[in-house]
Every structure is written in structure tokens, then in C-alpha cells.
Amino acid sequence: MAILVIMGVLLGVHLWRLPHGDLVVDFLDIGQGDAILITTPDQHRILIDGGPEQFVLEELGEVLPFLHKKIDFMILSHPHADHMMGLVQVLQRYEVMTVLFTGVDYGSPIYDEFLKEIRLQEIPLYVARSDQDWGFGEVEFDVLFPFESMLGKKLDNVNNGSAVIMVQYRGHEILLTGDAEHEVEEELIKVYEGELRAEIMKAGHHGSRTASSGAFLEEVQPNIVVIQVGKDNQFEHPHPEIMGDLTRMGITIYRNDLDGRVRLRLN
Numbered sequence: 001m002a003i004l005v006i007m008g009v010l011l012g013v014h015l016w017r018l019p020h021g022d023l024v025v026d027f028l029d030i031g032q033g034d035a036i037l038i039t040t041p042d043q044h045r046i047l048i049d050g051g052p053e054q055f056v057l058e059e060l061g062e063v064l065p066f067l068h069k070k071i072d073f074m075i076l077s078h079p080h081a082d083h084m085m086g087l088v089q090v091l092q093r094y095e096v097m098t099v100l101f102t103g104v105d106y107g108s109p110i111y112d113e114f115l116k117e118i119r120l121q122e123i124p125l126y127v128a129r130s131d132q133d134w135g136f137g138e139v140e141f142d143v144l145f146p147f148e149s150m151l152g153k154k155l156d157n158v159n160n161g162s163a164v165i166m167v168q169y170r171g172h173e174i175l176l177t178g179d180a181e182h183e184v185e186e187e188l189i190k191v192y193e194g195e196l197r198a199e200i201m202k203a204g205h206h207g208s209r210t211a212s213s214g215a216f217l218e219e220v221q222p223n224i225v226v227i228q229v230g231k232d233n234q235f236e237h238p239h240p241e242i243m244g245d246l247t248r249m250g251i252t253i254y255r256n257d258l259d260g261r262v263r264l265r266l267n
Helices: 055-063 081-093 109-121 182-191 214-220 240-248
Strands: 003-007 023-027 036-039 045-048 073-075 099-101 125-127 134-136 139-145 164-169 172-176 200-202 224-227 252-255 262-266
Touching: 036 055, 055 081, 073 081, 081 109, 139 182, 182 214, 214 240, 224 262, 240 252
Parallel strands: 045 073, 073 099, 099 125, 172 200, 200 224, 224 252
Antiparallel strands: 003 262, 023 036, 023 262, 036 045, 134 139, 139 164, 164 172
């Protein structure tokens, strides 16, 4: 498995900004939230979620080339503030070419501001559903969930309106689950039985016990799990039960609260 793992705490120079032929996935260190930047071999930048507040701007400044102000594809997994707040700042500071979201109905001033900024800039906005996938060269973003459009749909649990995406590149698979919980995981297992294998997985819902069930982990069989979680967070994520399952399965674990920014390089 040709994967190089580099923790942000070890990076003291900016040599990694130079062009390369690899797929690079940065799990950004933005506190208690999600923010993932994917750089394709032909230098397209895809940002999935933006974390809380504006920490994502600092992280993007560290990992993007100097003066680079373009995001080719922005994905909002779901409209909770710890995934979305930083995206408003990115929309205002960067040239964002296209946005993908699930479109669930969610009453939030920051969500309204996010959508308003997209309208003002006339950025193409698409609704995620499993019959419509996205590609950048050899890198494919396979939307696994939602199975159908959730545009305008009101949910009791907005976490279960998360976009679940499989990133595929030359035989490598990375499963990004947003905050999807056990109910969605069960649906995914039923629909994609035998097709969910991924060597890299982002733990669902920051390592909460409401996601990353034992059955789901057995189906995905990841070699590496990355947990996007902030230091000393009030939710006490990740949950000991999840950590125990990952350890028993012999899965390599990386955590933003312990390791800083986590970079995976696939070639």
C-alpha cells in the first residue's frame, strides 16, 4: 500500500507545496469539526467541509501554494456549524468554482449566510445524490448517500442528512462519512454490501459512539481511520467504545487533537 502519512506537527518547511503526481489528502487541524482538503495529481483542489469559525483559513494558508486562491470544488456534508462555519469565510476569500450540498432544510443564520454568499457570487450549486458522481482526472468522487435528493427535506437528525462519499484513485479508496450515524450506516451496508471496502476512512461524527459501528467497520475494513476532533472537546470525543473497536481490529488511528494536521499521500 503506497501511502505516506505525515502529521502536521512534524512539518517545518513548505517543500510539500511543490507540484507532485500524487493524490494528497489533508485532514486539517481546525478544532472540533471537519475540514478536508484533497489535491489531485493535476492540482485540482477539493474542500470538504470547513470546520468551526475561521481556523480553516489558517490551515489553507499553510497547505496551499503561496497566493493560490482557487477552490475547484467545495462540498458541504451537512449544515451543522462545526462543518460549515469556515466555508463562509472560504467563499469570501477564495474563488470557489462549484459547490455540492445535500440541501436539507435547516434553520440557521450561518446556513443562510452560506447560501446567500453562493447566490451573490452566482456559483453553480448542486444537490448531492447517489446517481450523480464527480470526477477530476483519475480521481472520482462517488456519492454513496443520499440515495435521492434531500433538497428542502426536514430531518429530525441532520447528521443523517450527511453526504457520504467514496474517493477513488488508482485502486485506492477513501470513505468520507460526514456525521452520518448508525441508521445511515445500516442503509449503506444493505445497499452496497461488499462494495464499501476502503483502506482509509474518516471516523463518523468525530468518533462519537453514534457512528462507526462495529458492523460498519467490518464492512469497510479500513487500514487507517482518521478522527477529526478537537483537544479537550466538551463532547469527550472520541468515545472509548469506538477507540476500543478500532484498536481490537488493528486499525491505525490518526487524530487531529493528538497529531495535528494529518496528510495522506497516495501514489
